[in-house]
Amino acid sequence: MSLDLLIRGGTLVTPSGPMRADLGVAGGQIVSLALEVYAPARQEVDARGLHVFPGVVDAHVHLNEPGRTHWEGFDTGTRALAAGGATSFLDMPLNSSPPVLDRATFQAKRAAGEAQSRLDFGLWGGLTPLNLSELDELAACGVVGFKAFMSHSGLDEFPAADDATLYEGMRAARRLGRVVATHAESDGFTRTLAQAARAQGRHGARDYLASRPPITEAEAVSRALLFAAETGAALHLVHLSTARAVLLAAEARARGVDVTAETCPHYLHFTEEDVARAGPLLKCAPPLRTDAEREALWAALKAGQIDTVGSDHSPAPPELKTGDDFFAVWGGISGAQSTLNVLLEDGHWRRGVPLPLLAAVSALHPARRFGLARKGALRVGHDADFALVRLDEPFTLTELHDRHRGNPYRGERFRGRVQATYLRGQPVYRQTSQGAWFGDGRGHLLTPAPLNTAPSPIPPGGP
């Protein structure tokens, strides 16, 4: 067979460990994977000295198009993702305007993505008190799952799911074979604590952090787990910020609850000290935590208790990210480009996390969990989605491609630079001596295969 592309001599990061092998691509798919591939190829890439990672599948981004493209859109957002080694992503139903709550709003976002996205993308639908009757339609459209907020989302057009809505939504999701994702912070807790602080004129960064303590996450996670246990729904806990919450998920899973846990690069890289220093660029909800909490999250990840790492890339224009009232500035961190950088520098280099586990949380597990059958692994028959990475190359992250200049990772030092990213065998990003190069291909909408059960864990500590 003749190949379109041959990646020669790289170190492939496979679930069973790093492996020196050639990778042959035809028709956008991986067709051969062997110590030495002899077939003729239209193009050959010398990957000696490089690691070949499965393309990152970022299951949590907010690209906000249509309607708030000036916050972030498919074009700039997917440049950043591609430069960070991502090849597919799942876009949240907010903060695009209107949010994705029914067929018409799904179609509008789908059209925007098909016109502008450089990467393959799936879409989350919303689960709010406004659209319980639209979940069947959204499933028929091909959403990967339903996203609910258990506290205020920041936008009145996307109201939080009260208990009855969340419970009914889970029953529907179970019937429809889709995952429910929760932003799990207790509304009662956070609302009261925030009001008390503001009433006393306390509105600094530390006051904000103190208004969302770990118990607010643990309480909401427990409630979501109870509802998942009762309804049999598949639950995905997004952006867990504490090891306590991760442990609650692990215990529930041991009891047979179909639950997966996500954390984000910012909880693995920054701490509350950084929030006090960097200000609103590091405001998010749930907020950044202590150094000890960050270490506990890494331990949980190493132990296989964290299934996925998603960026929760959620930028806003600079005017919404400034101001003296920390409660009033927009919450959300720009991190689409740096997920793999954080996993490699903080995980591989500093804490000895095995590469297959890093590939699992960033690619294999999100692909499995959300039914993306041909994504997430370097495997014959899968889409030829991968990133070429020079693992030991130190660099300072200065060239960022997301919409706005404000990015908390700007100036951070990492080892493990992405040299090139390929989507279905086509280059979408390349690091050149003149800077970044981007291809002009467009991504496809990804719709989920019928729901898989929880991802098969990689043994802790690697194979």
Ligand SMILES: NC(=O)NC(NC(N)=O)C(=O)[O-]
């Ligand atoms: N509306 C948002 O983009 N919210 C996001 N913002 C954060 N995490 O601060 C989120 O995922 O909750």
Ligand SMILES: [Zn+2]
């Ligand atoms: Zn959230």
Ligand SMILES: [Zn+2]
């Ligand atoms: Zn989010």
